[in-house]
Amino acid sequence: MTTAPAPARTAATDKRGTPGFWRMFYRRNGRALNAFVTFVLVWAFFAANNPTLFLIPAYYNAFLFSVPATIIMTTALVFVIVSGELDLAFPSVIGAAGGLFMTLVISGVPILAAAALTMLGGAALGTAIGAIVVYGKISSLVATLGLNFFIVGIVNLLAQGKNIESRDSVSTFGYAFFTGKWEIFGLQVPNHFLIAVVWTALCYVLFRYHRFGIRVQMVGDNPDSARQMGINIDRIRVGVFVWSGLAAALCGVILVQTANMVWFPTSGKAYLLIALAALFVGGTPTWGGVGTIWGAFFGALTVTLIPSGAVGAGFAGFWTDFIFGLVIILTMVAHRFGGARVR
Amino acid sequence: MAPADIAPGAPIVELRNIVKRFGSVEALSGVSLTVRRGEVLGLLGDNGAGKSTLVKTLAGVHDPDGGEVLVRGRRVSPWTPLAARNAGIETVFQDRALAPQHSIVTNVFMGREITNALGLIRVRKQTDEANRLMREIGFTSRVFNPDSTVGHLSGGERQGVAIARALYNNADVIVLDEPTTALSLTETQKVFRFVRAVKDSGRTVVFIGHNIHHVWDIADRFFVIDRGRMAFEGEKAAFTGADHLIGMMHQLAETGRADIATLRQSA
Numbered sequence: 170m171t172t173a174p175a176p177a178r179t180a181a182t183d184k185r186g187t188p189g190f191w192r193m194f195y196r197r198n199g200r201a202l203n204a205f206v207t208f209v210l211v212w213a214f215f216a217a218n219n220p221t222l223f224l225i226p227a228y229y230n231a232f233l234f235s236v237p238a239t240i241i242m243t244t245a246l247v248f249v250i251v252s253g254e255l256d257l258a259f260p261s262v263i264g265a266a267g268g269l270f271m272t273l274v275i276s277g278v279p280i281l282a283a284a285a286l287t288m289l290g291g292a293a294l295g296t297a298i299g300a301i302v303v304y305g306k307i308s309s310l311v312a313t314l315g316l317n318f319f320i321v322g323i324v325n326l327l328a329q330g331k332n333i334e335s336r337d338s339v340s341t342f343g344y345a346f347f348t349g350k351w352e353i354f355g356l357q358v359p360n361h362f363l364i365a366v367v368w369t370a371l372c373y374v375l376f377r378y379h380r381f382g383i384r385v386q387m388v389g390d391n392p393d394s395a396r397q398m399g400i401n402i403d404r405i406r407v408g409v410f411v412w413s414g415l416a417a418a419l420c421g422v423i424l425v426q427t428a429n430m431v432w433f434p435t436s437g438k439a440y441l442l443i444a445l446a447a448l449f450v451g452g453t454p455t456w457g458g459v460g461t462i463w464g465a466f467f468g469a470l471t472v473t474l475i476p477s478g479a480v481g482a483g484f485a486g487f488w489t490d491f492i493f494g495l496v497i498i499l500t501m502v503a504h505r506f507g508g509a510r511v512r
Numbered sequence: 513m514a515p516a517d518i519a520p521g522a523p524i525v526e527l528r529n530i531v532k533r534f535g536s537v538e539a540l541s542g543v544s545l546t547v548r549r550g551e552v553l554g555l556l557g558d559n560g561a562g563k564s565t566l567v568k569t570l571a572g573v574h575d576p577d578g579g580e581v582l583v584r585g586r587r588v589s590p591w592t593p594l595a596a597r598n599a600g601i602e603t604v605f606q607d608r609a610l611a612p613q614h615s616i617v618t619n620v621f622m623g624r625e626i627t628n629a630l631g632l633i634r635v636r637k638q639t640d641e642a643n644r645l646m647r648e649i650g651f652t653s654r655v656f657n658p659d660s661t662v663g664h665l666s667g668g669e670r671q672g673v674a675i676a677r678a679l680y681n682n683a684d685v686i687v688l689d690e691p692t693t694a695l696s697l698t699e700t701q702k703v704f705r706f707v708r709a710v711k712d713s714g715r716t717v718v719f720i721g722h723n724i725h726h727v728w729d730i731a732d733r734f735f736v737i738d739r740g741r742m743a744f745e746g747e748k749a750a751f752t753g754a755d756h757l758i759g760m761m762h763q764l765a766e767t768g769r770a771d772i773a774t775l776r777q778s779a
């Protein structure tokens with residue numbers, strides 16, 4: 170005996186699937202918003218301790234001067250982490266790129282041309298690193314760790330431990346292109362900060378609206394699915410290292426110029442942990458498949474603000490690492506609440 | 513694209529003597545399968561018989577250790593997932609091949625994004641197309657929002673996304689690896705309607721299922737594999753009925769052989 174089935178609910182009356190505009194907006198941009206809120210909270214915490222200092226525009230001059238390299242590197246690393254890989258070799262590429270750039274400059278190549286060539290070199294080095302990781306089928310953690318030492322070693326051998334300087338090129342147009350400043354209400358905005366903003370916008374479009382970025386996310390989310398759907402996952406994986414190499418080269422070029430056209434063989438070393446911390450504070454999860462470019466931007470602002478901000482807020486210097494660690498852990502916990510992994 | 517270049521009933525894809533090993537396991541030991549235009553081919557066999565391995569070979573996912581793949585009579589090499597999709601073979605894999613952290617639209621267009629000349633995604637177009645597709649399929653208990661995250665969907669809804677993706681391009685051959693497991697009765701009926709619609713438009717379906725009555729209802733021809741080898745194949749007309757097919761499969765499971773002599777010779 171069967172009874173007649175109840176009339177099926179028609180699809181039109183079932184509204185569970187249609188969230189409102191703000192729900193949708195948060196779902197799409199939640200990670201970036203969280204990173205933005207983190208930055209504002211850290212800033213507010215410091216500012217509350219010393220409001221007069223933190224409301225002076227000129228206080229941020231040094232901040233805007235030092236943050237661009239971290240922004241550029243962090244936003245590029247989003248692609249690497251989202252694809253499910255890890256790049257620990259970028260500091261060596263920053264160093265190598267700076268050295269290449271200065272070598273070109275002192276041999277007479279104009280700064281803009283030297284910068285372009287250096288970025289090509291960075292992309293080539295990134296290609297090599299990616300090819301070793303992907304086609305050598307080595308874990309990217311181990312491979313890039315080793316390659317970082319290896320490339321730093323080669324750079325040291327070539328440089329013989331010496332700096333390269335070209336202080337006369339400080340007066341050229343190319344130098345002004347990278348380091349010139351715009352004064353707004355007493356705040357000096359350097360060109361390389363604007364470059365970092367443009368770079369971030371470029372990364373955002375590439376990540377969110379370009380076939381490459383979408384495929385990076387597919388590969389990181391489920392490599393088997395991506396492969397079964399005809400995506401060349403090896404090529405995508407090499408691609409993220411190329412992008413990272415390109416960013417590292419741009420960082421190398423900028424770091425040398427912000428150091429008044431002096432290159433040190435150790436250039437870039439300091440950025441390993443900073444950029445990775447900025448990435449995770451910025452809301453890109455460790456497991457791959459999803460990430461946020463603007464979150465990485467705010468993450469870079471946050472981690473750059475902490476050391477100087479802590480001092481400005483009146484904490485003794487030895488508090489810096491403690492606050493740094495605290496912010497990282499708290500934001501990781503907050504991001505965890507914000508979005509666990511969807512399977 | 514409609515397979516206008518090939519007469520109905522002519523071979524569209526041929527697998528010849530396919531051997532596939534995973535380490536020491538030989539999942540396929542020389543299977544030859546011809547898929548003909550306009551038919552619904554039912555692929556049957558026990559768990560672990562090698563059906564999914566055969567399907568993945570058909571989809572270009574596995575590079576066979578031996579044998580060759582011919583599409584419309586021509587050998588395609590290298591045989592990759594992209595080559596298979598470009599040759600007009602769309603597959604709903606047993607594991608569904610989805611990216612759970614991403615939206616329905618992104619999943620429907622995975623590997624086949626609609627872009628402009630610069631490679632930028634045409635978001636509006638993709639959303640509209642996905643919307644149209646989901647509506648056409650009506651494959652759900654709730655209003656499908658193309659922006660819904662796939663990982664938040666039910667098992668049957670995820671299956672709907674995978675099926676929608678396979679139907680999107682009007683491919684010549686649609687391969688469905690256990691499309692009706694996890695589906696309710698009504699949803700299963702919907703899948704059958706799609707299979708018939710695809711067949712009526714002159715295209716081809718390869719259908720894998722464990723419910724032999726289902727496969728019997730939907731398929732025109734049956735291909736049974738057993739431990740990596742073809743056990744028997746036959747047109748529907750060669751069997752006296754579903755029970756005949758089931759009897760042969762029982763016999764195969766118990767004795768390792770099926771009595772092919774019981775099959776009626778088709779004209």
Ligand SMILES: Nc1ncnc2c1ncn2[C@@H]1O[C@H](COP(=O)(O)OP(=O)(O)OP(=O)(O)O)[C@@H](O)[C@H]1O
Binds near residue numbers: 557558606
């Ligand atoms: N990637 C793999 N690695 C190792 N062994 C595999 C792999 N894929 C399949 N096999 C083996 O190959 C054999 C056939 O598997 P296959 O998935 O093709 O079976 P099936 O007929 O689809 O079974 P089911 O009905 O359970 O889906 C099994 O013994 C399985 O263990």
Ligand SMILES: [Mg+2]
Binds near residue numbers: 563564565606689
């Ligand atoms: Mg299977």
